[in-house]
Amino acid sequence: MIGGSRDLPNRLWMSRTGDLFNFDPGIGLDDEAIAFSLLSDQVNAIRGVFSGQHLQLFTSGAEWMVTGDPLTPANIQINRQTRVGSPVDRLVPPVDVDGSTIFVSRGGQGVYEFAYTQVQQAYQANDLAILGRHLIKSPRAMAYDQGARLLHLVMEDGALATLTLYRAEQVTAWTRQETTGAFRAIAEVEGTLWCVVERSAGISLERFEAGLMQDAGLTGTSITPKSTWTGLTHLNGRQVAILADGAVRPSAIVSGGAVTLTAPATKVAIGLAYMHEIEPLPADLITAAGSATGPSRLVAVTFRLLETPAVNVDLGQGPRALPLRRFNVDHFDAPPTPFTGDATLRGIGWRRDRIAPLWRITGTAPLPLTLLSVTTEIRMND
Helix, strand or coil, X not given: CEECCCCCCCEEEECECCECCCCCCCCCCCCCCEEEECCCCCCCCEEXXXXXXXXXXXXXXXXXXXXXXXXXXXXXXXXEEEXXXXXXXXXXXXXXXXXXXXXXXXXXXXXXXXXXXCCCCXXXXXECCCCCHHHCCCEEEEEEECCCCEEEEEECCCCEEEEEEECCCCEEEEEEECCCCXXXXXXXXXXEEEEEEEECCEEEEEECCCCCCCEEEEEEEEEEEEEEECCXXXXXXXXXXXXXXXXXXXXXXXXXXXXXXXXEEEEEEEEECCCEEECCCCCCCEECCEECCCCEEEEEEEEEEEEECCCEEECCCCEEECCCCCCCCCCCCCCCCCEEEEEEEECCCEECCCCXXXXXXXXXXXXXXCEEEEEEEEXXXX
């Protein structure tokens, strides 16, 4: 199927059955090619063709459903479903997420879920970015990571917006990712996410790698411990984060494509550091008299962690390391053992600013961090 051309932007061509490159309509027999135009109150240029529960057409002004069982020149039907529209300045192909089709709106500020409802026997378009409008700025590319269940969108400003979407649990959570440079394109190939990144050294093709907590990073191993590691030409003149033998080492500047460690190591990961930030929404306590508006106090906060070696938490007095080391297990001269369980911090003092976050997790260490849940105990006065 081919949708739209330069001179006929609203026309759809379907090849002959079993002959992929034969588009001759012949005399209209059931197995012959099909060609037709979308007739509407305006010319809808076809911007995407997607095969889902039905054949879906995404145009510049509306979304259509093509039906027919089977599709033949005699029984094919096309019906307009919604009027959102897709971008015309750049092609952003729609992707499938759990049976629904995700596409970018024409205005470049919406990401819609095109899903079929059995009750109405029609498609509906729900805006997934209604609470993340500040993150959606003219998407240029989109890809879905099935393994991690993350939808990534490259924005015009070079940032990467990531959506965690669980339809059954009604979870729709957005995150903004930035790097030292700019994301320009992204694609998924056989379960691996590849992205084109523009950095000071030029344009590079990079991939997402689980376990590597650095940007533009490389890993290396050696049979015997060594201090100088090479192969870092793409990071010349940049300050890099170093993880050696599971422990964080002081950062260094790459010179001549190499760095020198403060102590020899047999396994390293070297790349650009990035900061992670996690903070909650403002607390809102509803009582019988209405919403509490007086000062509040964070009594305690409990973080449930999974295989996390280190966490820095800010309770209003600057980031401090969350104590995770267990004296009966860890050794002071060895890398920290990943911690799984609950860790609690006690808060101090009252706050009048109800908008400021009660806590914030932040850090740049190239170590894994998995936060399962956060439980807070708050005291408020009216």
